[in-house]
Amino acid sequence: TANVSVYIGAMANSTAVDVSRSKRCQTLEVKDPAGTRLVCRTPIWVGKQHSLIVRVKSGMLEQFAVGQSWLRYEAPRITGLIPGKVVPPGPTTVTIIGANFGR
Numbered sequence: 001t002a003n004v005s006v007y008i009g010a011m012a013n014s015t016a017v018d019v020s021r022s023k024r025c026q027t028l029e030v031k032d033p034a035g036t037r038l039v040c041r042t043p044i045w046v047g048k049q050h051s052l053i054v055r056v057k058s059g060m061l062e063q064f065a066v067g068q069s070w071l072r073y074e075a076p077r078i079t080g081l082i083p084g085k086v087v088p089p090g091p092t093t094v095t096i097i098g099a100n101f102g103r
Contacts, residue, residue: 004028006040007053008071011064017053045073074100 009022025040038054052067080097 003057004030004035004038005055005057006038007055008042008045008050009053010051011053011066015062015064017055017064022053042071048072048075076100 006025006028007017007022008025010018012018023043023045026043027041029039031037031039035056049069050071050073052070054065056063056065076098077100078096078098082095082097083092086092086094
């Protein structure tokens with residue numbers, strides 16, 4: 001039986017995923033007996049564009065299908081700062097409020 005992995009990120013070369021610049025999908029569901037329909041939950045990530053990498057391994061055979069720059073994440077959006085004003089001297093904790101920070 002085939003072993004399928006889906007990554008978001010980049011290839012190191014034509015035969016290996018660059019694990020330092022990629023993340024594996026957190027969940028992966030095969031939706032049909034042929035294995036041609038996959039659903040994965042993408043990991044939290046930052047960056048403008050990433051490739052979708054599908055790795056299929058069956059016995060000694062391993063193949064990759066790569067969709068270059070198929071995924072895009074929205075840019076961070078800052079909606080507020082708390083406190084709104086900082087008075088020196090001394091350290092102050094500032095909370096940034098917004099969306100799409102990638103965690």
